[in-house]
Amino acid sequence: MNFATAKSRRGSVLVIVIWAVAIAAAIVAGLQILSFRQAVLGSDAVARVQARWAARAGVETMIAIMEYHTENPDPEDALALILDLEDNSYGTLETGTYDIRHFLDGIESAGPLDEHSKANINLLNSTELMNIEDMTPDVVGAIVDWKDANEDAGMLGAEKSYYQNRGKSYEPRNASFRNFAELELVAGVWPESTRGEDWNLDGRLDPNEDDGEQTWPEDNHDGILDAGLSGLLTASSLTSPRAASGEDRLNLATATSAEVVERLGLTEPQASALLAYAKTPNARLEQLLVIPLSTLSQGGAAAAGGANSTGGAVTGGKGSGGASTQGRTGRSSGGSSGATGGVTQAGPGNLDKAAIGKVMNECTLKEFTRPEPGKMNVNTVSGRVLKEVFDLNPKLVDSLLSRRDAKVTGLTNLADVLDIPGMTPQILSSLAPKLDVQSFVFTITSRGRSITVGGESEMIVTVDRSTLPAQILMYREP
Ligand SMILES: [Ca+2]
Ligand SMILES: [Ca+2]
Ligand SMILES: [Ca+2]
Ligand SMILES: [Ca+2]
Known part of the structure; x- marks a missing residue:
């Protein structure tokens, strides 16, 4: 009896053990599937995080470079910032890579998109x-x-x-x-x-x-x-009170003659003439490209309607400062067409081309009160924009683009544009209110990739570098 009971108990234990083993096996199998799934999920999540941080590293790098150039501007090199951004548009981290690229006019380029190219x-x-x-x-x-x-x-x-x-x-x-x-x-x-x-x-x-x-x-x-x-x-590009030199623009409506002499390296007669013109109604700095300052200062653009704006020798203003080194001292007798020259700027109250460029780069005629829509950067502006939106002669646009590409430092002031074949002071002065040689707002499209499983992530960030620290105007992850 006793034996039989023990035997049957042993039997039921065996059944229970078999059951237990079966259940355990099922549980282990289940756990294995679950943990395998979790591992896959885990590595996916890790890859995503890696990619996202890589993209962010690209954005941070671009912002740091923009801030550096805002703090250390080089008025003699209009391309320094653009090239620095381009050179650092690809990077490798321990856990991923980033690359920053953009399309403009059908061409893909490295680096952020300059909003001032539109x-x-x-x-x-x-x-x-x-x-x-x-x-x-x-x-x-x-x-x-x-x-x-x-x-x-x-x-x-x-x-x-x-x-x-x-x-x-x-x-x-x-x-x-x-x-x-x-x-x-x-x-x-x-x-x-x-x-x-x-x-x-x-x-x-x-x-x-x-x-x-x-x-x-x-x-x-x-x-x-x-x-x-x-x-x-x-709609993102903006104007800034910041001049090419990094200082705030000098407001000629309120500046003193001494300030103009000091800041722009002009002579006293040049400074007085410039301030006299700045006080005339409807004064516009672009007029300096077309009409001699001495004429402008004696009655403004209205009185200068019939001014002879071409031909003759272009001399540096007498004794003008360091800005006059590019002043041409003469012109070949063949230069009578007037299509490529600047204004006749002889005499103590006039400016040479370099000085005009400096005035346009460094000065303003009104107080900066709030951000205004941005100008196009002559160094990055899309050729299609100039041809299509502004209806410029395609040949002129092509020579502008090849001139700026040929110059290692880019075009550092708008008066440089006067030398371009086909450009006239009249065309330039009508375009000048919408042109500048600097850019403040860029859109960074940074694509990050994880090094392990191939995760990918993108960040699109629009940055204004005209103030420090740089400001993020727009941020999104599509
Ligand atoms: Ca796209
Ligand atoms: Ca296409
Ligand atoms: Ca309305
Ligand atoms: Ca499609």
Whole structure:
């Protein structure tokens, strides 16, 4: 009896053991699957974190370089910052890599995108907007109404009531566009025209933007990013009181003659003439490119309407300071066309070309009160923008681009542009209010990759380096 009981107990123990083993095996198998999944998940997460930090390292590197150049400006080298950014646009960390690139005018380049290479939409008038390919009068009207302070709809425009009647939850800003994407809110503007192939507006050619009809958006699969209006226009570039030298611009409306002599290296008669002109109504620094200062200072641009602005010897202002080294002392007798020269600037109250460049680089005629839309940097501006938006002669634009590319330091002042074949003082002075030789706002599109499993992450950051520390105007991770 006793034996039999023991035997059956042993039997049931055996059953229990078998069961236990089976269950344990099942649990272990389950655990194995679970932990394997967790390991996969874990390495994915690690790769993502690595990629994201790599992208961030790229952004931080670019910002550090921008701040360095804001603190240590080199007025003799307009390309120093751009080249430094380009040289550091690729980096390797222990756990990943980053690269920063952008497309402009169909060409992919290393480094951040200079927002000053595009036209600021807030500075464009309706003629310039209308010059843009495929632009229609109703869209131009709606853009103008969006920007202007008033509520009066233009003939083909659209003000508040237009948007209300269509159930929109927003209305025109009646002030400058704050960013490019805002353009898509304007009546008649479609993302297809603002973005073109660059559907995520990152300035880079992504796989879905270069695969034809396989995935959205539509693209022509040619390896080149057609960025639509975003390739021509910006709302981010801004003006800064900071001059090329790094100092705040000298306000000629309030400056003393001694300050002008000291800051610009001009003679006393030159400084007095400059200040006299600065006090005339409607004074504009660009006029110095067209009309001799002595004429301007004796009655302003109006009185100088018939001034002979070309021909003759161009001499440095008598005894003018260090800025006069490039002053030409004579001109060949063949230079009578007047198409390539500057103004006749002889006499004690006049300026040579280098001095005019310096005045334009370092001075202003009004107090800087708040940030205004930015000018285009003559060293980076898109050729397509100049040809298409500003309707400049394509040959002239091409010679401008080849001149600036040929100069190691870039164009350090706008008067340098006068030497370009086909450029006239008149063309330059009309363009000058929208041109500068510096850039303050850049968009960094940094793509990070993890070194281990192939994670990828992108950061798009728009930075203003005109103040220290640099300011982040926009940040997103698509
Ligand atoms: Ca308006
Ligand atoms: Ca893209
Ligand atoms: Ca596609
Ligand atoms: Ca394409």
